[in-house]
Amino acid sequence: MPGPKNVLIVDDDARAAESVQSLLRQSAGIQGVIFSDIAAVLAKKGDLKADAVLLAIDESRASALLEGAAEIRQTLAVPVVFLVDESARNKFENNGTVPTSYVLEPVAARELAVVIDAAFRVNRMELRMRQIEAKMQEAQRLEGIGVMAGGIAHDFNNLLTGIFGAVTIAQQEIPAGSAVMQRLEHIERAATRGAELCHRLQAQIGRGASAMTLLSLDGLVEDAIKLARSSFKPGIALQTGFAGNLPSVRGNEAPLRQVVVNLVVNAAESIGGSGGMIRVVTFSRQLDATALAMLQFAEDSLPGDYVVVEVADSGGGVEKDNLPRIFEPNYTTKASGRGLGLAAAGRIVRKHRGGLSVESISGSGSVFRFFLPVVWAPSVTPATIAPMAVAAPSSGGTVLIVDDDESVRALAKWVVEKAGVAAVTARDGDEALRIFKANPKQFCFVLLDLTMPRVSGSEVAAALYVLRPEVPVVIITGHGEDVMLAETQPGVAEFLQKPFGPDQLRAVLRRHLPGFKRGGPANPE
Numbered sequence: 245m246p247g248p249k250n251v252l253i254v255d256d257d258a259r260a261a262e263s264v265q266s267l268l269r270q271s272a273g274i275q276g277v278i279f280s281d282i283a284a285v286l287a288k289k290g291d292l293k294a295d296a297v298l299l300a301i302d303e304s305r306a307s308a309l310l311e312g313a314a315e316i317r318q319t320l321a322v323p324v325v326f327l328v329d330e331s332a333r334n335k336f337e338n339n340g341t342v343p344t345s346y347v348l349e350p351v352a353a354r355e356l357a358v359v360i361d362a363a364f365r366v367n368r369m370e371l372r373m374r375q376i377e378a379k380m381q382e383a384q385r386l387e388g389i390g391v392m393a394g395g396i397a398h399d400f401n402n403l404l405t406g407i408f409g410a411v412t413i414a415q416q417e418i419p420a421g422s423a424v425m426q427r428l429e430h431i432e433r434a435a436t437r438g439a440e441l442c443h444r445l446q447a448q449i450g451r452g453a454s455a456m457t458l459l460s461l462d463g464l465v466e467d468a469i470k471l472a473r474s475s476f477k478p479g480i481a482l483q484t485g486f487a488g489n490l491p492s493v494r495g496n497e498a499p500l501r502q503v504v505v506n507l508v509v510n511a512a513e514s515i516g517g518s519g520g521m522i523r524v525v526t527f528s529r530q531l532d533a534t535a536l537a538m539l540q541f542a543e544d545s546l547p548g549d550y551v552v553v554e555v556a557d558s559g560g561g562v563e564k565d566n567l568p569r570i571f572e573p574n575y576t577t578k579a580s581g582r583g584l585g586l587a588a589a590g591r592i593v594r595k596h597r598g599g600l601s602v603e604s605i606s607g608s609g610s611v612f613r614f615f616l617p618v619v620w621a622p623s624v625t626p627a628t629i630a631p632m633a634v635a636a637p638s639s640g641g642t643v644l645i646v647d648d649d650e651s652v653r654a655l656a657k658w659v660v661e662k663a664g665v666a667a668v669t670a671r672d673g674d675e676a677l678r679i680f681k682a683n684p685k686q687f688c689f690v691l692l693d694l695t696m697p698r699v700s701g702s703e704v705a706a707a708l709y710v711l712r713p714e715v716p717v718v719i720i721t722g723h724g725e726d727v728m729l730a731e732t733q734p735g736v737a738e739f740l741q742k743p744f745g746p747d748q749l750r751a752v753l754r755r756h757l758p759g760f761k762r763g764g765p766a767n768p769e
Contacts, residue, residue: 249274250293251360255300255327256280264298264327264351271353272360282312289319296363298347300327321371323363327351345427355424358414362431365407369438372400376441400442401722404743406651407435412746413658439743442722458619459493459500461551462486462526468504469524475509479519487526490551493616499592500616506589507555507612514559514610523556531615539599539615540571541590546597549618556611562604570602589614641688642666643753646676646704647720648696652742656691659746660753673699677707684711689757691740691749694721709735716756720744 251268253276255261265276276298279285285292297316301309313324326346345359345366376396411432418424469484476482493500504524511522528551536542562570571590593600597617604610643665645656653669660667668687670676673696680687690708694701705717716737740752 249295249360249364251276252285252292252294252297253278254280254282254285254297256302257300260300260349264356267351267353267356268360271357274360282309282316285316286319292320294320294322296322296360296367297324298327298360299324303329323367325359325363345430348423354418355422358418358424359427361410362414362427365410366431366434369403369407369435372403373438373441376400397442397722399722400438401742402647402649402652404435404439404442405655405745406649407431407438408743408745409651409655409658411435413655435743442743457494457497459495459497461490461493461553461616462488464497464501465504465524465526465553468501469508471501472505472508472512476512477515477517479517480512480515481519481521483521483523485523485525487528490526490528491549491618493551493596494619495596495616500596503589503592503614504553504555506586507553507614510586510612511555511557511559511610514557514561516559520558520609522558523554525554527552527554528618529615536599539601541594542597542599542615544594544597545599545615545617550598550615551618552616553614554611555614556609558609561606561608561610562602563606567602567604571600642668642686643757644668644670644676644680644687644690646670646673646691646696646701647693648672649693652693652720655746656749659749663750663753665753665757672696673701673704676704680708680711687712687715689753690715690717692717692719694719705736718752718756 249272251274253261253264253268255264255278258278258280261278265278268274268276277294282299285297297313297320299309299313299316313326316322317324323345327349328346329349345363347356347359411428415425415428418428465486466484469482473482508522508524515522528549530548531539531545531550532547536545536547539545571586590600593614593616599615601613601615602610643660645653645660645667646669647653647656648671650671653671657667657669668679670679676690676692677699680690690705692701692704701719701721705719708715708717713735715735717735718737719739720742721739722742737756738752740748
């Protein structure tokens with residue numbers, strides 16, 4: 245993040261606080277301001293500029309300090325990192341209190357720097373997630389919700405790519421068995437949850453990936469149930485019944501799986517904590533024009549054979565007056581719901597020329613059915629790009645990395661250079677074209693962001709194809725709907741969806757650069 249960082253050090257042991265202050269300055273270039281107690285921090289909350297708080301936890305006063313930590317977190321809205329010994333750590337973990345992270349005393353400079361940097365990143369992500377939810381609420385029922393959410397999703401995907409990359413790099417640089425490794429795993433899990441939220445937003449506004457393939461619905465439903473079960477509260481039982489040997493459907497696997505996840509999660513939220521039953525079954529059914537007219541989102545559907553996913557629950561049901569609104573964005577009657585699941589499901593179903601139906605009686609549960617048209621005869625799969633001759637990385641072969649986000653550029657450059665290949669970065673399309681035109685034969689591969697100011701990635705790809713059509717270009721994008729570009733634009737080899745990590749990027753590079761190594765040097769140093 246730009247600008248100097250300010251960290252508050254709260255410790256009644258002046259000598260220990262000064263030691264931590266010195267470590268912060270030496271290891272991370274961070275200015276630490278010392279306070280003797282939490283009350284002193286809260287008394288000056290209006291005048292403080294803080295990016296994080298380091299709070300020493302004394303086991304003898306742990307309860308009061310933990311309460312104070314929660315107040316600091318709520319008041320200052322900054323991460324709180326505990327400075328603890330082993331016994332104090334066990335006390336707050338058993339108490340159910342979870343800080344942003346913690347550092348074991350005696351404090352090591354490298355561990356402190358890594359944990360503080362990680363805390364900054366987590367705080368940024370949490371702040372962005374709160375901003376996303378607030379903006380979604382403000383934009384309820386507004387026509388421009390798609391444009392707004394699309395921009396947020398793009399920025400959020402860039403942020404997550406940087407987080408995933410920073411975590412991976414840190415994991416390789418920290419000695420095995422370090423206590424920091426567990427903290428990094430916590431950050432990675434938090435970032436994964438952020439990615440799931442971003443995908444839900446993209447599904448809500450119809451910006452999911454567009455590649456269509458033949459699918460077996462039973463397997464897709466099984467996978468969706470595994471994903472959804474994590475949201476079940478104790479006391480919810482699940483019953484399944486798969487038809488087996490169902491005819492294939494044509495669709496995009498990830499969004500269709502999300503439809504089933506949303507329906508099952510909706511059923512679990514309807515049951516709540518009172519306990520109950522969810523039943524998920526699959527079968528096939530023939531629908532005529534009259535039957536299709538009774539479905540939601542089936543305006544473009546044609547009479548014929550359909551496969552059906554039925555999700556029934558024993559929850560509270562939906563009142564008759566509310567039924568017409570349950571598929572509206574942000575509409576929900578459940579305390580734990582956000583109103584995104586059913587609306588997103590409807591958009592995805594419409595794109596696949598399917599339909600949805602719901603039967604519900606208040607107090608007696610609900611039955612949702614998800615219909616998809618059958619593909620009986622083998623059909624031609626969507627056109628794929630023929631393999632093209634590529635400029636293999638040899639002496640002088642360089643990868644050009646183009647993205648307007650610094651964290652994405654840094655991650656990609658690190659991956660490429662660790663594999664022994666030279667890399668050059670560009671901040672936008674104009675700079676990329678200047679660099680490439682100066683020495684076109686230097687480059688063997690281009691990694692290109694699609695959404696950039698002034699000159700778009702699409703325009704850059706077209707210009708590069710004219711200059712050197714044999715150089716593969718991989719588009720990186722945070723918008724799933726932009727996948728179509730990778731299937732149609734000359735010179736574009738494929739796409740890489742944000743957020744991505746080092747492993748996904750290495751896999752792409754190996755596919756298009758025959759000389760690219762599987763990994764970096766054995767010793768990253």
